[in-house]
Amino acid sequence: MxxxxxxxxxxxxxxxxxxxxxxxxxxxxxxxxxxxxxxxxxxxxxxxxxxxxxxxxxxxxxxxxxxxxxxxxxxxxxxxxxxxxxxxxxxxxxxxxxxxxxxxxxxxxxxxxxxxxxxxxxxxxxxxxxxxxxxxxxxxxRIRKSPAEVAALAEAGAAIDAVHRRMGEWLRPGRTEAEVAADIAAAIRSAGHVTVDFVIVAAGPNGASPHHGTSDRPIGVGEPVVVDIGGTMPSGYRSDCTRTYVAGGPAPAEFVDYYTVLRDAQAASVAAVRPGVSAEAVDAAARTPIAEAGFGAAFLHRTGHGIGLDGHEEPYVVAGNDRALEPGMAFSVEPGIYLAGRHGARIEDIVVCTTDGVVRLNTTPTELIAL
The missing domain is CATH 3.40.350.10 (Creatinase/prolidase N-terminal domain)
Structure with missing residues (x-):
């Protein structure tokens, strides 16, 4: 660097x-x-x-x-x-x-x-x-990243993607969320991060809490598991990526149905990113299809946050923010659906607004991953 x-x-x-x-x-x-x-x-x-x-x-x-x-x-x-x-x-x-x-x-x-x-x-x-x-x-x-900053964020994105690609080594029924999280934290460091900023491993009903963290609860067969992880690279720039997995068996049918809604909404929100589009329009691109499918109340948070030297910074992708996107703005696109007492799902990519559209800095698949 x-x-x-x-x-x-x-x-x-x-x-x-x-x-x-x-x-x-x-x-x-x-x-x-x-x-x-x-x-x-x-x-x-x-x-x-x-x-x-x-x-x-x-x-x-x-x-x-x-x-x-x-x-x-x-x-x-x-x-x-x-x-x-x-x-x-x-x-x-x-x-x-x-x-x-x-x-x-x-x-x-x-x-x-x-x-x-x-x-x-x-x-x-x-x-x-x-x-x-x-x-x-x-x-x-700070809100518009330089080419060097975008390169640093891309390096961070590739490093956290490498950890997600190894999830099958650790995430399986019978292991506790905390045990899986410990393995993930070690992998975040071995992938090149100097610090582990957070590890969320939220299985079954815990997945309905967006900031759950971890617990000593064992992961059940066929349970959806939300894994949200990030760290800081030697450059000072951060990673942040969420994928949702299913451990050791078929997921509940209702979960599969709303995960499809979520995946389509997240893809639509990413596709909406381009110069001149407002931050709230990107939020609406994710929120509208989720609401139309009947899950509006289960989308509990904003669609995204800026990222750079801080894990959360400007711009915030949320209703009420009419700030027009500009080339160099980097932020997450991370809609979620959370059903209290049952399960939840979130898909998160870091993206950068370019001169004519958008680039995803996280490139692992967004489909539901069965381990």
């Missing part, structure tokens, strides 16, 4: 211009996806302050704890042009933020998920500064 292409120095300049256009004097970014997006630095989250100070005009400065300076210097951050300043344990790092700003500021954008203690400390250090969310600026930069 070409880290300079994935985390280009020009991104900082784009962010500075967008910061000024938003009426902010600077962005202050603590560890998280926004910091990594701008610098490539996957910073440790802890009580010691790490903060990128990005003035709308002036030199960007990355403030780090002394003991973490080697990691910052080994990251792509220096190649982006940021200056690294460190602070020793027992010293107050917030005056370094004030100094890096280079003068009085009227408004700053804080990382959306900055710890409250850091927000309050910055309020004390910059008493005259209005605090707003950095997401106001960075959301619009």
């Amino acid at each position: 070409d880290l300079e292409a994935l985390y280009p120095p020009a991104r900082l300049l784009d962010a500075r211009r967008a910061t000024a256009a938003a009426g902010l004097d600077a962005l202050l970014l603590t560890p998280g996806s926004d910091l990594r997006y701008l610098t490539g630095y996957d910073a440790h989250v802890g009580e010691r302050l790490t903060c990128l100070v990005l003035p709308a005009e002036g030199e960007p400065t990355l403030i780090v704890p002394t003991l973490e300076r080697p990691a910052a210097e080994a990251s792509p951050a220096p190649a982006t042009g940021v200056r690294i300043v460190d602070h020793a344990d027992g010293t107050d790092p917030y005056p370094l933020v004030v100094k890096a700003l280079g003068g009085p500021v009227g408004a700053v954008g804080l990382a959306d998920r900055m710890w409250a203690e850091q927000v309050l400390a910055l309020r004390h250090a910059l008493p005259g500064a209005d605090q707003r969310l950095a997401g106001e600026v960075l959301r619009e930069l």
